[in-house]
Amino acid sequence: MTAGAVEARPSHVPQSELRSGIGYWLASLASMMRFDYGRVRQWVPMMIVIQTLMGAGMALLYGFFYPHVTAIRALYITTGAPTLALIPVGFVMLPGTVAEQKLEGTFDYIWSLPSPRSAQAASTFTLFTLFALPGSVLALLVAAWRYDVHLALSPLLVPAVLLCALMAITVGYGMALAIASPMVTNVVTNALVFVVLLFSPIVYPASQLPAWLASVHYFLPFYNMAVVIRAGLTTGIVAHVATSFVVLAAWTAAGAAATAWVVGRRR
């Protein structure tokens, strides 16, 4: 090597510079998915078992709190169960994983890889959506069997579940990125789950809430998740489904914007 060549390309610049283009983006997504899956592979069976147990468990345990599970209560619990199963993946597991990556330093390592950060985020979204779905389906099946509820499935269910999963994961990821301290992330996610499991009209009608709390929930994602999924499972029990879709889409956009803002910033 001549001295001039060394000057033109200093040795600390990686040979594979960041490239762009849709082909490169897709190739990056594929390798990031392989990378992410490889990292969690040993925990995947356990994660899926815990997910399904939690989903099915939640469907059952809400029934224990009632002296008599009336038909309408059974319907609410059954159609709320898939929503409940989706929430922990997006709002607890994903932020928890990111917090752990930050502690271990893996997070910085991933950012240093020569793949577009949007591809890295997309890979996480895809994997966690896949993790979330089995628990959700099983929660529904267990609840329907336990409470002997007849459901009227509509094609609306597919976009509803996908949007809910995407929303939970986008918002959870945006939150995990936007909050710098892993400790704070941990406290926030645990508090969130508590609020969601008790104070959100997911397994019971919103009419049982005090008026002010109900109106807060019209703007939060949890009630709206329950509405769109319930709309895909029943007929005539929920109204204003379109509004709920809009609110969920807005939350997804907000989560994506937070992700994009953090990801696009240079440190």
Add this chain to the structure above:
Amino acid sequence: MTEAPAAILVPHGTVARGPRHWLHAYAVMVRWHLASLRLWLVVLTIVQLLAGVGFVLGIALFFSHIPTTAALFVSTGVPVINLLTVGMILGPQLVADQRSNGSYEYLRSMPVSRSVSAMAWYTVCLLGGVPAVVVALVVAQLRYDLPLHVSPMIVPAVLLTSFAGTMLGYALGHAISSPMATRMVTQLLVFVVFGFAPVLYPLSQMPRWLGAVNWWLPFRHMAVVTRAALTPGAHAAVLSGYVVLGVWAIVCAALAGRALGRRP
């Protein structure tokens, strides 16, 4: 202190036995825990208060009009959960963290006997649980106007419930060496205590076989003895509750003791 030179000469130190040394070591260990966990304990107390009060108030949302029985069961069950939170759920996770960051071996090298360690930790768990119990009960009384009647039996009930829970957590934390497994087991326990044990709702509302399974687990009995001390009237199954809890506490303490080994 006569044993100080020995502690300097022998790398690991030896433990001075006898009631006077025991009490001294106990006081030092309690202070040690309180000092090292001071920030954690403040956060914990706030979280405990919010969770306890939140659960007492939140359960009303499940019903259009909450029946008094449901309110009474939740309000007398939440104290049990408050008592279990530190010793059984956070304690093992704390030990798991200590194993991950290396302070576990350091703590075990301290020249105190394992009974001192256990009792000091139990005291800290009680201190972390009791304030939330009181506040949750007061809020429940104000919100639902419940027929509560606190009898002197609340003292042994609280002490034994906390002791059995703490010892169970102690055994989990020290006998399971993998931090990841400890976290999984404690999360499973939270789930069981909240949803699959008759703590927050009557036994009659769960399937009969699940109630039978629960007879062998400690949580049902914790709820029975605590509830009996908080509500008027005679209660069956209190005596057997104390017996089962006592057996759990002893077995778990023995397991933890075996895992820890005798301090030379």
